[in-house]
Amino acid sequence: MLLTNRRHRFIFIFLAGMEVAWFLPFVLTLAAAWRPAMMHMNAATTQALDNLLGAPPAALVLLFWLTLLGYMLAADLLNQRLILSPQRELVLLALTLLTMLGSIRLTLYPTTSLWDLSWVGSAFGSVFNYTEGWRPELAMIIANAFLWWRVAMNSGRDLTFLSVGVSFRLGMLLALLGNGLLTGMAHQPPTQGVQYFWFFFGFGLAAIALVRIDDKAVVGDHSVGAILPWPRMGQILASVLAVLGLGAAATSIYNPTTIRTFLGWFAPLWSFIGAILLRLLAFLFWLISPLLEWFVAWMRDLLANAEFLQPQSQQPPADLSQQANQEFTSLAEMMSQWALLRYCMVTLVIVVAAAALWLFFVKTRQRQLADEAEEMTAGEIDLGGNLLQRGLDRLRDWAALWGRYGLSNQLLAAISIQNIYANLSRVARQRGYPRPLNQPPEQYLPMLTLAFPAQGERLARITNAYMRVHYGDLPVDEGELTQLRSDYQQILDAPENGEA
Template sequence: MILTNRRHRLIFICLAGMEMAWFTPLLLLLLYAQRRWRGDLALPVPTPLALFGVLWISLILLMLALDVLQKRDLESPRFELSVLALLLLTSLLAIRFGLYTRALLTDGAWLRNTADAIFNFQRGLRPELLFFLTMLFLWQRAASASSRDLGFFSVGVSFRLGILLLIVGGSLLVGVTPQPLAAVQFLWIYFVLGLSAVALSRIDQHATRGYDSAGVMLPTGRLAQLLAIIAGVVGATALLAGWLTPQGQLRLVQQLLPLWLFLAKILRFILDAIFWLVAPVLEWLLELLVRLFRESDLLTRLDGILQNMQVAPLDTQIATQPTPDPIPPWIWVAARYALVLVVLTLMVALVLVVLGRVRRGRSADQDEAAAGEALTLGGSSLRRGLQRLRRLARLVRRYGLGSQLLAAISVQNLYANLTRLARQRGFGRPPALSPDDYLSLLSQAFPGQDAALQRLTLAYMRVHYGDHPVAENELAQLRADFRAIQETPRQENRQPD
């Protein structure tokens, strides 16, 4: 994360800030609801920005702690026990110094209050339980960050999901907080951090493909330029949103009053004309309905049916006798304690499972190499789009429009996905390396799949460099080979530098 992959450090920090930006309004909602439940409106609630800063720094510190534990390469039992000890220690320290700042160090009443708040949750959401649940959530997010995919698509999905959560939490917070602008502040913070994370992940995705850079995120000047652009866009949007207030829109509507009066006159003229045209038809239909009802006995039949209908009285009052509870009270208390222990065990196990999966699948730190990059303003995307169109045009000239063209495109997509999977495992294809020379690196990335890798490579070379079509049965075999390659376990070795 922050220590093990310096190239992605800023993305991790931005993602942590995004999560705390949408989580802070929800936590503030619980704090304000707690004040009303307890009937103590004078109970202090931290300021929104201060609470956001504390949560953001806490999440970053937890991520750093997990990085330190992972770099020490502890064995399986010691690693899980260390994480569990840190989880309990940080949670208790947060409760001790966050709620009982004035208590003596030798006073153990806070421990009793904490245990009572956790196991007797039916008495209400007390501050100790809220602190404990918040720390569990932070640990879960820190553990999930260890296995988070920093690709452009994944970061974009997190950005959109966070916006929805922020809208829900911020909308509810506006109705209960004495500071309605707090939700708007979280919105601008989220957009700055979210746009930064999306832009950096997009740049990193292109940098690892071997286009212009070998691994560094951005030079200092380019990074400052990117952040300045994001700050300018968000700042201009904030100013525009401040100008487009309900009062400003009302003034604009009032200034356009002559236009509305003119449009109202035109609309009234159109409605009068429509009514003048439709009125004779409506009168004729009314006369037709009256004549039909007079000539039929429908009304007489309906009157007879209504007179014959009888409504039976409903006796909804059923006398019930209270029955004594056959279950002793101590069984309910034991069940409540068991439920709390099971929930806590599941939450801690979730954190440990995520960390264990990361330890089994994580690769070594990625090396960094600096390379100069020029500001293209989207020119590189246009250039790559033109290259794709030229490649597609070559395939059309070779195979024409038909099933052979679709098969050739499928083979190229399969090989592109194969190289992407190999690059994720540390065996990327250098731009000057031919596919047959790259086959040895693919064998290291996917051991035991030499035959499948050779078939995919030969099919790609036939399609890309020659005019040999691919049959349907051969394409089905290639797709089965790719699915088998995908299921190959990841190896710990990486491509030597």
């Protein structure tokens, strides 16, 4: 996400800001709805939560935005480490738990002694004993759970124009709903909801512009494969600010007061048109009144002898004394009375949420491993096999090359070229340009030029040589192999931004 090429990094950064902008109104609405119960449970922590959520919208967006970016960076660092299961899942669970507890400690208990850990019990009690009343700790846990859920969703998402566009449209609907609830239920001033709208559209427009540039850079016929230059980034931000400025200027003109004033200029015209329409409707009713009277008389005769209109016999009332004596226990009462049932239900919800996060991260990790592997056969690759199986596959590939070239220098040259191409693909994946499975090398070449800027000629030579030895029987002489090795070394030694 963040540890990738510059375009993708900024796309994820702006997407994070967009998601925070539509999520915060829901947090404020939830906190306002829970505030009476939270004041009853713990007035001190409720006041601390009010101080946090009462900050200006810009400061609140910045705080949650940086927090989400920090979680994304932690997930990126975890994905780069070669940690196997179940250690990886345990580290992820511990990281999620520590961030939740850390946010509660810093925001709700800032003045508590460092060695006083009573707040940890309050945090866990807010989850398992929620029937006693809502607590501020639970609100912080829900907010952190949402942020980690967005990190898990963004870990494996496709940065295409269609995908980001759908996220923008869905986020706009959620922003409309959230800001409506903020002003209607939380009784916040409309100007506060409008500010969250500005942040949402600013981040969203920047993300859409960048992902469109990324699409054109990958599939464009005239793309040179360079990374996003800083002047172009400045142009995007300036364009977004200009659009937001024009929108703010338009709101000073296109508003209810201005519209009413404009329509008031034509009040005599509306009165004249209204009088004409009223007389026209009266004339139409006068024309069809005989037909309406005949229809009403026909319906009266038709329903005169209807059975369901006849008076019904009075039924004796049922004996409700026994039903009144029966007690009905609702699920909420059962959860409040039976602590074991409540603990089991809360544990089940936590397990389901943790399993969902684990599933998203595992799917992302498996896709990264699949993209990292070099497809050496026409069939599918099984990365779940053991080391012995992968060794046998590699021996089978070398046997195929030996069948083509025999035991000669050409065999060693073919193996060297395959290793060079596989290493370049692995480095490109680490820079954010993985090779999808079953993609031919010639189609992957534009992605390689993005991963290694200003190296298009050398990459083309290596790709052509790889296709010659992998898909055909065309030999590579010693001079070409020396040139390819030199190209490979110069590509790796070149700076990542393509500048000399």
